[in-house]
Amino acid sequence: MMDWVNILVQGCLLGGLYGLFAIGLSLSFGIMRLVNIAHGDLIVLSAYVAMIVVEFTGLDPITGLLVILPTMFLFGYALQRGLLNFTLEGGLLPPLLVTFGISVIIQNGLLLSFGAYTHRLKLGAIETQSIVFPGDMSVGVFPLITFGVAVLSIGGLQLLFYKTALGRAFRAVSDDADTAELLGINKRHLFALAMAIAMAFTALAAVLFAIRTNFDPAAGPIRLILAFEAVIIGGLGNIWGTLIGGIVLGLAQAVGAALSPTWQILAGHLAFIVILIIRPSGLFPRTRD
Amino acid sequence: MSLLATHNLSAYYGDFQALFGIDLTVEEGETIAIIGANGAGKTTFLRAVAGALASEPDMVEYDGQSIGQHTPHELVRLGIAMVPEGRRLFPSLTVEENLALGGYCGRPGPWSLKRVYDLFPVLLELRNLPAPSLSGGQQQMAAIGRALMCNPRLLLCDELSLGLAPVVIQNIYDCLGAITAEGTTVIIVEQDIRRAIEASSRFYCFQEGRIGLTAAKDGFDQEAITAAYFGL
Numbered sequence: 001m002m003d004w005v006n007i008l009v010q011g012c013l014l015g016g017l018y019g020l021f022a023i024g025l026s027l028s029f030g031i032m033r034l035v036n037i038a039h040g041d042l043i044v045l046s047a048y049v050a051m052i053v054v055e056f057t058g059l060d061p062i063t064g065l066l067v068i069l070p071t072m073f074l075f076g077y078a079l080q081r082g083l084l085n086f087t088l089e090g091g092l093l094p095p096l097l098v099t100f101g102i103s104v105i106i107q108n109g110l111l112l113s114f115g116a117y118t119h120r121l122k123l124g125a126i127e128t129q130s131i132v133f134p135g136d137m138s139v140g141v142f143p144l145i146t147f148g149v150a151v152l153s154i155g156g157l158q159l160l161f162y163k164t165a166l167g168r169a170f171r172a173v174s175d176d177a178d179t180a181e182l183l184g185i186n187k188r189h190l191f192a193l194a195m196a197i198a199m200a201f202t203a204l205a206a207v208l209f210a211i212r213t214n215f216d217p218a219a220g221p222i223r224l225i226l227a228f229e230a231v232i233i234g235g236l237g238n239i240w241g242t243l244i245g246g247i248v249l250g251l252a253q254a255v256g257a258a259l260s261p262t263w264q265i266l267a268g269h270l271a272f273i274v275i276l277i278i279r280p281s282g283l284f285p286r287t288r289d
Numbered sequence: 290m291s292l293l294a295t296h297n298l299s300a301y302y303g304d305f306q307a308l309f310g311i312d313l314t315v316e317e318g319e320t321i322a323i324i325g326a327n328g329a330g331k332t333t334f335l336r337a338v339a340g341a342l343a344s345e346p347d348m349v350e351y352d353g354q355s356i357g358q359h360t361p362h363e364l365v366r367l368g369i370a371m372v373p374e375g376r377r378l379f380p381s382l383t384v385e386e387n388l389a390l391g392g393y394c395g396r397p398g399p400w401s402l403k404r405v406y407d408l409f410p411v412l413l414e415l416r417n418l419p420a421p422s423l424s425g426g427q428q429q430m431a432a433i434g435r436a437l438m439c440n441p442r443l444l445l446c447d448e449l450s451l452g453l454a455p456v457v458i459q460n461i462y463d464c465l466g467a468i469t470a471e472g473t474t475v476i477i478v479e480q481d482i483r484r485a486i487e488a489s490s491r492f493y494c495f496q497e498g499r500i501g502l503t504a505a506k507d508g509f510d511q512e513a514i515t516a517a518y519f520g521l
Contacts, residue, residue, distance in 0.1 A: 168386050169393055175379040184365030184394030184439060
């Protein structure tokens with residue numbers, strides 16, 4: 001019995017990381033209807049940026065976030081304003097093709113610059129520390145922190161979207177960007193800001209991921225699929241749904257792994273397919289189109 | 290100097306030419322009407338003035354500036370706001386959020402949430418409802434209020450009466466007086482000729498992308514309008 005509680009708790013915590021992976025994707029789809037195929041590779045790129053920052057400054061990865069997050073924020077702004085904005089006028093296909101191209105470029109660029117070696121960010125003892133709860137259940141400190149960061153991130157975004165003038169403007173351009181323009185909102189700037197915020201959260205997820213697991217230039221596509229599944233399970237355009245979607249994936253993987261280690265990844269995908277069949281628009285759909 | 294002047298304004302949707310050399314002027318503080326049948330180019334004209342449809346720079350002159358190439362959000366900052374056809378409220382925002390959005394660019398002026406609620410008291414009661422749950426007339430009020438929150442110098446109103454009951458239309462047009470009393474210049478586009486001419490001091494009748502007739506409120510005869518309206 002206790003074993004199962006333990007499995008579910010671990011799965012839930014893993015889901016927090018998946019939820020973090022998915023925030024950037026959820027934002028760019030929710031606000032710009034941009035399906036970002038390069039999202040997984042942008043996570044990996046952020047991990048490499050973090051690695052470089054850590055090496056050059058000598059900071060630990062968490063303190064390094066003070067450099068990494070603003071860097072990726074600016075990168076996201078430039079990426080949207082300088083490139084992706086131009087793909088948004090002609091339907092769904094141009095952004096798909098362009099971000100697919102970015103994905104290929106990032107993977108090969110990283111391979112060329114850093115080789116196929118695996119890397120990891122190191123945070124010292126905290127990586128392996130754990131708290132023992134009554135009933136002999138031991139929970140890793142770092143997964144717990146990751147989960148907490150995911151909840152805080154989503155909560156912060158929720159506040160941004162529903163309590164600030166900027167958030168109101170984000171929701172308005174998401175509804176109808178052309179009418180928003182007629183009310184004085186520069187949609188190109190706002191889209192770029194949205195991508196900047198998305199990239200900052202992507203970088204946050206990347207650092208936590210890179211402390212927990214090895215990464216290499218080819219690690220992107222699987223993160224993209226996990227992020228996609230989390231967003232779709234949760235319901236497109238719903239930011240809390242994205243966290244729930246991540247948790248559903250994490251739980252399914254943990255249960256699968258408990259049955260047989262080879263089942264871990266497959267169980268997550270199966271859960272995704274089952275939910276797609278039962279609720280095609282996700283658990284908590286918000287976007288109407 | 291006129292607040293707004295168009296010089297030989299032409300506009301296109303792709304290869305289709307919708308406006309053919311429109312010359313129109315509006316003085317500061319004036320309310321003018323643009324009437325015409327469906328497809329006469331009225332909405333196209335408003336969209337060109339609001340910057341939603343690009344034109345040659347010199348074709349549209351506002352307050353002495355050439356604005357043909359300006360984007361809509363730049364023009365809002367200069368004081369041109371629009372009540373779009375079909376109201377186009379943001380469905381996932383509440384009524385009050387829709388109104389507050391009009392104040393996004395922070396142009397100073399007489400209009401505030403409180404003033405808008407004074408003008409349309411019914412919106413105060415409905416302020417926390419999602420915009421789509423309002424009736425057509427209430428939505429039109431919210432759309433006008435939202436544009437007023439931009440504190441415009443020039444307000445463009447596209448088909449305020451569209452799809453509304455006559456009594457509601459009367460209500461909305463009664464409020465125009467309070468808006469022009471602030472010195473706001475207004476361009477009304479309407480299919481309802483009588484309503485439009487009543488509310489304005491001059492009118493232009495568009496026909497197939499050209500100006501068919503222009504006259505002051507009391508300086509026209511009905512037959513001339515009919516001729517210009519239907520192109521007889």
